[in-house]
Amino acid sequence: MKKTHAHPHECLEGLTLKSEWTVVRRIERPPGASGGHFSCGYLVENPRGKKGYLKALDFYSRLPASKDPARALEPLLKAFNFERDLLALCRTRRLSRVVMALDDGAVTVPGMAGPATVQYIIFELADGDIRSQMKVADRLDVAWVLRSLHHIAVGLDQLHRIGVSHQDLKPSNVLLFDEERLSKLADLGRASHQGTEPPHYSFTVPGDQGYAPPEALYGAPLLSSEARRRGLDAYHLGSMIASLFTTVAMTPLIIMGLETKFHWRRWTGNYEDALLFLRPAFADAVDYVLAEVPEEYRREIGEALRQLCDPDPDHRGHPRDRAGIGSSYALHRYVSSFNKLARTAEYELTRAHDDDS
C-alpha cells in the first residue's frame, strides 16, 4: 500500500543494488538540509560490512504530470550528471578532504505504477555534520575548531587544485568522520569546474543566500567568473571561522550591525557606496568573532578572517597572493596557518590532560 502513494525514490528499503549494496533503512534528512523535494537518503551496506549513505533521486515519477517532460527533465539531469562527473573526478584524484562517492547507478523499484527508475549515488557514511558539534559544546573546543578549519581549508584547496570551486561551503556541508575528528566537504551540487559551464552558471549567488558574500547581495559588478568563484570560496572559508566560533555566519553578523535602510534588500545605491557602511560593520563583526577566540590564537585568526571575508572582493585573500601573479584567492597559506594553530591547541590540550592525570 505504501508504495502506491510514495514516490519510487522513497521505496528503496530492502532492495539489493549493483555491486551488492543492500539498502538497509531510510535516514531522515537533518533539519536545514537542502534538496528535499527530489531526493532522500538511506543507509546501505555491502557484503564486506562497509556502510555508505545512499542519496536517491527521483526524476521520472513526476514526469507524467509535466506538460513538457523533456524540458522539465533537462535541468535535473544536467545537474545530476554534472555533480556525478565532479565526484568521479574527485575520486580519481583521491581528494582526502572531500566526501567520496563510492558508487552510483540506477535501480527500478518493483511494484510501482508508472516510471519507477531511481538514480542514486552512494557516499562514504559520515557521523553527522559539523553543526551537531558546533551546538552541543558548552565551552568552545578550540583544538577541534582549529583542526576542523584546517581540514576545511585543505578540502577547498584540493578542489581548487583540480579546477573546482565548491561555491556552497556552509556548516551543513561539512561532514564529520572518524568519531567526529575528521571534517570533509560535501555537496558539490553548486560547484563549478574550470572550463565547463555548470548548470547554475548564471546564478549571482550559486549557493545558500544566507552565506553569500555582501557583494553578491548588494549587486556589485561581478568579477570574471573564475575569480568570482575562488573569491566566493575564500569568503566562505572565512565565514566558517565566524560560524565555528559564534555559530553565526559572517554575512548575518555584518548585516545585524547595519541600520535598516542599509540592509541589502533596501539598498538601491552602488556597491562602492555600500562599502562605506559595510566596512565599519565588517570591522565590528570581526571584533565580535575575535572576542570568542582565545587570546593566544586571536592575532592569526583575526588576520585570516579580515583577509578572507573582506567585503571588497578586490581586497580579499592573502596580501602576498594578491600582489603576485597567481590566484589572489590561493588558500595554501591558510592551510598552513590553521594547521599550525591546530597543532598548538592540540598540544596544549594534551598537556592540560597530562597535568590533570
Add this chain to the structure above:
Amino acid sequence: MASKLGSKIRSTRLQRKMGLRQLARRIGKSPAYIVELERSKAVPGVSEETLEAIARELALDLDVLLPLAAKTPRELTPKSATEVALYRLVGQLPQDRQEALKAELEAEIAKPGPPPPKGKR
C-alpha cells in the same frame, strides 16, 4: 553599533569571561540567539523571563536591563489612573529631582505605621 541592551549584555559577559555557548546553555537559548541579542542594532524581541535569566547569570540588575529592552516589569503595570498620572509626572522631572523624590518615597514607605488599605496603593 549594537543596541544598548546588546552592548550591556556583551560587555558584562566578556568581563565575566563567559563564552557565548556557556551563556546560551545556562539560559536555555541557542548561541545564535545570544549573538542576535548582542549584535542587533535594533532592540530585539526578548521576554522578561529571558532577561531575568540573563541578569541572574551575569549578576546584572534586572531593573537596568528592562528599560534597555524597552520593557516594563510586570509588577509595575499601572493598576489605576493615578499610577499612570504619577508615572507621567515623575517622567517629566529632571534626574536629580527624580532621585530626591525616590529617596523621599522610600523614607515614607519605611516609616512604621499601619499598612495601606487594600486596593488603595
